Amino acid sequence: MMDEDFKPKVQSALAAEQPIDCKFSYVSNDDAEAMLYLLNFLLDEVKRPYMKDPVGFFVREFITNANKSNLKRVHFQTLGLDMNDSETYYEGMKTFARDFHDKLDVYRKDVEKYQLYTAVQYFLKDNVLIITVKNSGLPTLQESVRAQTLIEKSKAIHDVAEAFLTLGDTTEGAGLGMVSAMLMLRSLGLDEKAFRFLADRQNKETVVRVHIPLDTVLESQIEEISGMILDGIESLPAFPEKLSRLQNMLSDEKVDFSKVAILIQSDVALTSELLRIVNSAQYMLAQKVSNISNAVSLVGIKGLRNLLLSYGAQKILNNHFGEMDAMWEHAFRCASYAYYIARDYNLKDLSGDAYIGGILHDIGKIIIRHKYMKLDEKLSAYCNEKGIEANLLESLMMGASHARIGAEMARKWDFPDQIVIAIGFHHKPLLCQEEFKTLVALVYLADALTKVRNNKFVFSKVESSVLAQFNLKSRKEAVELEARLNSYYQQQKSKASE
Numbered sequence: 272m273m274d275e276d277f278k279p280k281v282q283s284a285l286a287a288e289q290p291i292d293c294k295f296s297y298v299s300n301d302d303a304e305a306m307l308y309l310l311n312f313l314l315d316e317v318k319r320p321y322m323k324d325p326v327g328f329f330v331r332e333f334i335t336n337a338n339k340s341n342l343k344r345v346h347f348q349t350l351g352l353d354m355n356d357s358e359t360y361y362e363g364m365k366t367f368a369r370d371f372h373d374k375l376d377v378y379r380k381d382v383e384k385y386q387l388y389t390a391v392q393y394f395l396k397d398n399v400l401i402i403t404v405k406n407s408g409l410p411t412l413q414e415s416v417r418a419q420t421l422i423e424k425s426k427a428i429h430d431v432a433e434a435f436l437t438l439g440d441t442t443e444g445a446g447l448g449m450v451s452a453m454l455m456l457r458s459l460g461l462d463e464k465a466f467r468f469l470a471d472r473q474n475k476e477t478v479v480r481v482h483i484p485l486d487t488v489l490e491s492q493i494e495e496i497s498g499m500i501l502d503g504i505e506s507l508p509a510f511p512e513k514l515s516r517l518q519n520m521l522s523d524e525k526v527d528f529s530k531v532a533i534l535i536q537s538d539v540a541l542t543s544e545l546l547r548i549v550n551s552a553q554y555m556l557a558q559k560v561s562n563i564s565n566a567v568s569l570v571g572i573k574g575l576r577n578l579l580l581s582y583g584a585q586k587i588l589n590n591h592f593g594e595m596d597a598m599w600e601h602a603f604r605c606a607s608y609a610y611y612i613a614r615d616y617n618l619k620d621l622s623g624d625a626y627i628g629g630i631l632h633d634i635g636k637i638i639i640r641h642k643y644m645k646l647d648e649k650l651s652a653y654c655n656e657k658g659i660e661a662n663l664l665e666s667l668m669m670g671a672s673h674a675r676i677g678a679e680m681a682r683k684w685d686f687p688d689q690i691v692i693a694i695g696f697h698h699k700p701l702l703c704q705e706e707f708k709t710l711v712a713l714v715y716l717a718d719a720l721t722k723v724r725n726n727k728f729v730f731s732k733v734e735s736s737v738l739a740q741f742n743l744k745s746r747k748e749a750v751e752l753e754a755r756l757n758s759y760y761q762q763q764k765s766k767a768s769e
């Protein structure tokens with residue numbers, strides 16, 4: 272394989288979107304190296320050299336597993352034990368670790384004798400690289416359970432060191448390989464959903480498969496780019512002076528509302544914003560309020576503080592980065608959803624913060640888009656060098672970096688902790704500190720439900736613990752909740768524009 276004859280074949284397979292198949296009985300080290308060499312060539316061909324390490328890791332890991340799985344079958348055959356019987360399975364596994372080393376040469380020959388095999392396939396289709404590694408024999412129940420357990424466990428593991436500490440079961444090796452593979456997926460910006468462990472009943476094979484979209488941007492690259500953008504935050508505009516003054520006044524519990532009203536009235540835009548909010552469906556007033564003093568006392572200290580935050584942030588962002596209607600439309604919808612979910616689920620105390628969290632959750636996107644449009648020299652040089660293409664903006668927007676950047680900005684503007692956290696964790700609701708979990712879950716769920724409107728809502732992608740928290744047991748229930756939220760939102764909108 273190490274001769275170069277394979278290259279034109281690979282090139283034409285890539286051009287025709289045809290799979291590249293290789294089949295081995297026992298995969299020797301040389302065979303494995305050849306498969307990696309082939310993979311590296313392929314990744315160079317599609318201009319993704321930076322994927323060699325993480326993707327190569329999978330290939331190596333899964334070939335090793337497939338080999339081992341075949342040897343295991345030989346081992347059971349030799350002992351005359353049934354792999355599919357759970358009692359004899361454990362019995363056979365006790366001696367496998369030892370025999371696997373001691374009898375490797377004999378077992379290898381037996382792999383050939385019994386015509387067991389490992390097959391590797393690289394398949395590039397629609398810009399997705401699909402890697403499949405198969406071995407002979409259906410997985411046993413224990414093997415399937417183990418694979419699923421490791422995938423599940425890996426979700427809570429952040430790095431290899433943690434994996435060492437967490438993984439207890441060592442009967443078949445600590446499962447480090449599998450967990451590391453999942454960590455590797457994450458470094459590719461993917462998650463365990465890109466990975467499949469399957470039983471092919473027809474061909475009686477154990478199959479592992481990973482789907483890697485080539486337009487994935489590596490986590491490390493995102494980190495680096497986010498860092499460059501964060502550097503730029505230092506030069507962001509300060510919070511408007513008048514709004515800061517109001518904030519300070521409101522931090523005093525015994526504030527004189529008439530003074531607050533006077534200060535608000537001196538700003539026409541702020542006045543109309545306040546009236547708009549007070550008169551929206553949120554406050555369910557019988558009559559329209561047009562008097563600022565009344566509005567101020569209706570909204571209360573906390574309400575006013577929240578109003579100033581969101582109003583100030585919008586103002587700065589629109590002034591400096593241009594209006595982005597679609598984004599604000601999404602933000603207001605999300606805010607309204609978060610607010611009404613809080614009310615519907617007896618979390619009224621959180622409704623105000625949920626609303627503001629909803630308005631502000633994606634502010635990081637504004638900064639990213641702006642930076643991206645300007646693509647300063649440093650950033651574009653970096654992207655050119657790494658061969659990162661048009662999908663970068665998308666990756667930054669979709670991933671957690673806009674949350675981080677948004678939170679950083681909110682912190683710079685001295686927003687209260689719960690708002691900074693709501694912004695920072697709105698895509699990772701399970702990772703935030705306990706104290707703010709419910710608020711973050713509200714914003715997260717609201718954000719997820721806004722996707723129903725554009726058919727991008729995927730029930731299975733929503734964190735199951737959040738769904739459980741809001742008692743949503745099926746996609747149907749989630750969609751019904753969204754329909755209710757949407758009608759509140761429409762009412763609120765029409766009332767505000769009356």
Ligand SMILES: [Fe+2]
Binds near residue numbers: 632633673697698
């Ligand atoms: Fe977001």
Ligand SMILES: [Fe+2]
Binds near residue numbers: 605632633
């Ligand atoms: Fe969002």
